[in-house]
Each structure stands twice: as C-alpha cells, then as structure tokens.
Amino acid sequence: MADNPQFSVNLTLLEGYKFEVDFGDAGTLITDEPQPLGENNGPNPSRLLAASVANCLAASLMFAIRKFKEDPGQVKATVSGEMVRQDNRWRIADMQVELNLGNDAQSLPHLERALTQFENFCVVTQSVRQGINVKVSVKDASGKVMLS
Template identity: 70%
Template sequence: MSESNSFSVQMRLLEGFKFEIDFGSAGQVLTDEPPPLGDGEGPNPSRLLAAAVANCLAASLLFAIRKFKEDPGQVSAQVRGDLERQEGRWRISKLSVELNLGTEAMTIPHLERALSQFENFCVVTQSVRQGIEVSVSVRDSNGDLLHQG
C-alpha cells in the first residue's frame, strides 16, 4: 500500500482572467492570462508550472549537495517552456531547465554523487515528466556543463 499525503490551495476569480491564489500561511499570488484574454497582471498557469519545476529541481540539487555538508553557493535557475499545437490545442511540449551553481565544481567534493541523484528527489519534475518532456542541465560558476539529463 502506498503512502499518501495531500495539500490544498484555494483560488478565486477577481476579474477577467485574473485569479487570487491563496496558499494559506504562505500568502497569496495573483495570476492572469496575457493579452488578449487577460491583462498580463501576473504569471499565467504555464509560467507557474515552469517555475514550480525549476524551483523543485533547484531545491533538490541544494538538498543533494547539502546532505554532504557542502556548499553550492548561490544557486539560480532559468527555465524555458515550449508550446506547440497538439490536436489543435496549445500544450506545453517541453520544459528546459538550466541550474547554475554559485561556486566552482571542484569546491564540492561529492558533486558527482549529488548530480547523479538530485532529479529523483524532485516531486514536481518527476510528476510532470509523466506527460511533458523535461530536460535539465547544471553548470558551475565558470559556466562549465556538469550535468545534462
């Protein structure tokens, strides 16, 4: 039997296509569709999904490195989403995530081990990958490519 946990997020329409998403004690976020549907006053759901994938991967990489009590420096991420028509409807076909460490690879002794496992820690990415291609790369502060998956 599998273990199950649940979570809840509330949202309400404010006007047009603008919603307030309430994360409870974590606060609220406004979302909106870009013109011509909405006014672009907040990120749309596609961008929220991309941000969730990148954020989860960055946190998973931090966890994988920090469990060896090592410091990855200032980690940053950039994510690009590709949209394509599938059966006449726009769909996210691919997310490409680039994670950047704030330090050189040589300063992280267990980096290779962390890189081999961090993607598996990411709940969001592994769930999204069941329907959307997600590619991941990691670079150090010199821009050297350390991981591509």
C-alpha cells in the same frame, strides 16, 4: 512525512481571467492570462508550472549537495518552455531547465554523486515528466557544464 501528504490551494476569480491564489499560511499570488484574454497582471498557469519545475529542481540539487555538508553557493535557475499545437489546442511540449551553482565544481567533492540523484528528489519534475519532456543541465560558477 505522512504516508500520503495532501495539500490544497484556493483560487478566487477577481475579474476577467485574473485569479487570487491563496496558499494559506504561505500567502497569496495573483495570476492572469496574457493579452488578448487577460491583462497580464501576473504569471499564467504555464509560467507557474515552469517556475514550479525549476524551483523544485533547484531545491533538490541544493538538498543533494548539502547532504554531503557541501555548499552549492548562490544557486540560480532559468527555465524555458515550448508550446505546440496538439489536436488544435496549445500544450506545453517540453521545458529546459538550466541550474547554475554559485561555487566551482572542484570545491564540491561529492558533486558527481549529488548530480546522479538530485532529480529523483524533485516531486514536481518527476510528476510532470509523465506527460512533458523536461531537460536539465547544471553549470558550476565558472560556467562549466556538469550535467547536460
């Protein structure tokens, strides 16, 4: 990886608050604000941020587990956030991310080690945490809480 990797994303206003987001080779996405501002024709920036945090954490967890040649199974993530007023403006105060592994903990002998390091692999979450509290929990396929 380069010393300072760079990226760019291009946005074009289509109408109202609806934008086309161009990720280049990765395709495009339509975003929009919910009513009454927009028409809710796509996710808004707050939801995109939440999806980015959850996706990065899930990928980082899979990477940490796969480093030990183990299979996390079908990983799923759920993220929720809380909006609060700060100086009379809406801000994202915190996010809760729940990661669910597709396999039981006993089938992952190095899971404990993976859990101690995976969050540090997540570029997005570690960047966002500088301004937003992000809480993470991990459950195995049986629902057993492995990290809280």
